[in-house]
Amino acid sequence: xxxxxxxxxxxxxxxxxxxxxxxxxxxxxxxxxxxxxxxxxxxxxxxxxxxxxxxxxxxxxxxxxxxxxxxxxxxxxxxxxxxxxxxxxxxxxxxxxxxxxxxxxxxxxxxxxxxxxxxxxxxxxxxxxxxxxxxxxxxxxxxxxxxxxxxxxxxxxxxxxxxxxxxxxxxxxxxxxxxxxxxxxxxxxxxxxxxxxxxxxxxxxxxxxxxxxxxxxxxxxxxxxxxxxxxxxxxxxxxxxxxxxxxxxxxxxxxxxxxxxxxxxxxxxxxxxxxxxxxxxxxxxxxxxxxxxxxxxxxxxxxxxxxxxxxxxxxxxxxxxxxxxxxxxxxxxxxxxxxxxx
Amino acid sequence: xxxxxxxxxxxxxxxxxxxxxxxxxxxxxxxxxxxxxxxxxxxxxxxxxxxxxxxxxxxxxxxxxxxxxxxxxxxxxxxxxxxxxxxxxxxxxxxxxxxxxxxxxxxxxxxxxxxxxxxxxxxxxxxxxxxxxxxxxxxxxxxxxxxxxxxxxxxxxxxxxxxx
Numbered sequence: 001x002x003x004x005x006x007x008x009x010x011x012x013x014x015x016x017x018x019x020x021x022x023x024x025x026x027x028x029x030x031x032x033x034x035x036x037x038x039x040x041x042x043x044x045x046x047x048x049x050x051x052x053x054x055x056x057x058x059x060x061x062x063x064x065x066x067x068x069x070x071x072x073x074x075x076x077x078x079x080x081x082x083x084x085x086x087x088x089x090x091x092x093x094x095x096x097x098x099x100x101x102x103x104x105x106x107x108x109x110x111x112x113x114x115x116x117x118x119x120x121x122x123x124x125x126x127x128x129x130x131x132x133x134x135x136x137x138x139x140x141x142x143x144x145x146x147x148x149x150x151x152x153x154x155x156x157x158x159x160x161x162x163x164x165x166x167x168x169x170x171x172x173x174x175x176x177x178x179x180x181x182x183x184x185x186x187x188x189x190x191x192x193x194x195x196x197x198x199x200x201x202x203x204x205x206x207x208x209x210x211x212x213x214x215x216x217x218x219x220x221x222x223x224x225x226x227x228x229x230x231x232x233x234x235x236x237x238x239x240x241x242x243x244x245x246x247x248x249x250x251x252x253x254x255x256x257x258x259x260x261x262x263x264x265x266x267x268x269x270x271x272x273x274x275x276x277x278x279x280x281x282x283x284x285x286x287x288x289x290x291x292x293x294x295x296x297x298x299x300x301x302x303x304x305x306x307x308x309x310x311x312x313x314x315x316x317x318x319x320x321x322x323x324x325x326x327x328x329x330x331x332x333x334x335x336x337x338x339x340x341x342x
Numbered sequence: 343x344x345x346x347x348x349x350x351x352x353x354x355x356x357x358x359x360x361x362x363x364x365x366x367x368x369x370x371x372x373x374x375x376x377x378x379x380x381x382x383x384x385x386x387x388x389x390x391x392x393x394x395x396x397x398x399x400x401x402x403x404x405x406x407x408x409x410x411x412x413x414x415x416x417x418x419x420x421x422x423x424x425x426x427x428x429x430x431x432x433x434x435x436x437x438x439x440x441x442x443x444x445x446x447x448x449x450x451x452x453x454x455x456x457x458x459x460x461x462x463x464x465x466x467x468x469x470x471x472x473x474x475x476x477x478x479x480x481x482x483x484x485x486x487x488x489x490x491x492x493x494x495x496x497x498x499x500x501x502x503x504x505x506x
Contacts, residue, residue: 128359214353
């Protein structure tokens with residue numbers, strides 16, 4: 001069985017190599033690695049594969065809001081060459097264009113807001129639909145059967161819910177944890193599912209996009225500061241046990257600290273997931289750069305290995321983001337017994 | 343689209359999408375689920391407590407049963423001992439009674455024998471007297487011819503008397 005699989009994968013690899021040579025070898029060195037950054041970044045269309053000159057893509061809606069023209073809807077295929085599927089300023093459509101770097105632009109240079117359903121937005125919706133259907137069918141189980149042992153989707157979701165509630169919320173927030181458990185569960189599952197689905201071939205690097213991590217970090221920031229109690233704000237603006245002249249230095253540091261926490265959340269998740277994708281794609285690119293079977297086999301093995309590590313990273317990063325969110329919230333709602341205790 | 347510049351569209355959709363997801367999941371998934379979990383945990387806790395109480399009650403009941411059993415055993419022993427004593431006493435009494443009765447009977451028999459003996463002796467004496475009278479009468483009738491013969495005769499009669 002193992003030998004059969006090995007032979008099969010080698011054949012597949014040989015086939016892929018010849019086939020890739022046809023598609024990639026024609027280009028320059030830069031073209032051979034440009035797909036890495038193209039994958040990691042967001043895009044106005046979902047590109048799955050290229051067979052010779054045939055592009056397998058999913059055109060996505062382009063939604064634009066501008067002060068003078070209001071809300072407008074287009075398809076991403078309106079802005080590209082139908083043969084090569086290339087974007088460019090020369091393929092402008094109704095005054096808008098998408099340039100080679102996937103930037104939306106306006107021919108007359110006036111201001112507008114790009115609200116397009118990009119690749120990552122679609123990916124996000126897929127994650128949300130999957131998460132919502134699992135969570136709702138799990139909840140349905142309890143509605144139907146009452147408080148009995150979990151089954152089906154409930155058996156999948158329940159251990160995670162209990163883990164987030166007991167290990168993350170209860171431990172990090174303290175006695176007032178109950179209010180924040182639903183947010184933390186949603187956060188954990190959204191990031192975790194996003195990380196895992198992002199590892200699938202052809203999937204988008206959604207949780208490795210800075211806009212996504214920024215929104216999540218901002219939500220944690222808002223929840224933390226809205227729930228901050230007297231002790232928390234006193235700590236920031238009149239740090240106890242510090243002489244008054246020192247407050248001139250401490251207070252700005254504390255205020256900056258309020259913002260560095262969500263900033264760290266945002267950057268950590270973005271970097272961890274994006275770096276993982278870049279490493280995997282980098283190993284794949286090696287085969288195209290060297291155009292060698294042995295390098296192809298070696299890099300495939302490395303890609304498999306790193307994919308396994310990425311599964312771990314996906315879980316760890318979801319855990320870390322949720323844990324730190326819980327700790328920040330915990331710091332804001334905690335009752336300090338002693339003023340000098342930090 | 344740049345790597346470290348957040349796209350406006352993505353921010354917009356992510357913000358409202360995530361808030362919508364949060365709202366739906368909190369309302370329809372996490373609240374019922376967490377409530378069910380709490381309910382189950384409390385029911386398990388209650389069941390455990392009830393089991394503990396039942397176990398304690400069982401232990402108490404068992405101890406009580408054992409106590410009752412021990413008491414019953416003790417009572418049985420006492421009753422048996424009493425019965426044993428009573429029967430022993432009765433046997434003793436019966437024996438004493440029997441001995442007494444036997445002695446009485448022997449006494450009575452002795453008295454009867456004595457009476458009979460006395461009566462017999464009296465009878466014998468009467469007979470002797472009668473015989474003596476008869477002997478005397480015969481002797482007197484023989485006219486007392488010879489002294490010697492008389493003497494012998496008397497001796498003979500006396501001898502006969504002694505034998506009786």
